[in-house]
Amino acid sequence: SQQGEEDPQALSIQEGENATMNCSYKTSINNLQWYRQNSGRGLVHLILIRSNEREKHSGRLRVTLDTSKKSSSLLITASRAADTASYFCATVVLTGANSKLTFGKGITLSVRP
């Protein structure tokens, strides 16, 4: 079953605008990660935020995590046409000595040039 649910499912913006994507999850997590996937390609890891962190930055990316609301957001600032892709949040739950990475359904981002 899927742990994360992204919102919105699809987002279309103009180049230069900011894109905000949200992810909600159901159970306690160890960390949450965001990935990008270009059409028909593999996954690219964007950023990881641990459960004891509230915000992280990486270049034009800003991720927040609110464990009380069980939600995370990914902000892409000054978007570019090359940011067009599907974005997935993935939660990591620890199970004993192992961990399980579970993906949400994904958000399709289209950036118009």
Add this chain to the structure above:
Amino acid sequence: GAVVSQHPSWVICKSGTSVKIECRSLDFQATTMFWYRQFPKQSLMLMATSNEGSKATYEQGVEKDKFLINHASLTLSTLTVTSAHPEDSSFYICSARDQTGDFYEQYFGPGTRLTVT
């Protein structure tokens, strides 16, 4: 960064035949590898977790006799789709965990697109 490769990147096979997909960690050792499948415009669903030298752990609903996983070394895991049918057509992605890093960090391969005719 850590690199995971998959081979082949795409394959077309006839119904009833078997197909083997390889997943390799190129610059690190992976005691644990994961296999996911992804249908068009959908998310990745974990199929199984393989640990080097032991049997794979399959997720509920995944047929272990149909999707054979072998993790024979610290750098190689294989997924064999046996007696493939058109409904097995999908994008298969593997990932590997670097045993020397944080144990929840996974690195993903580029995926293998399987088309069964």
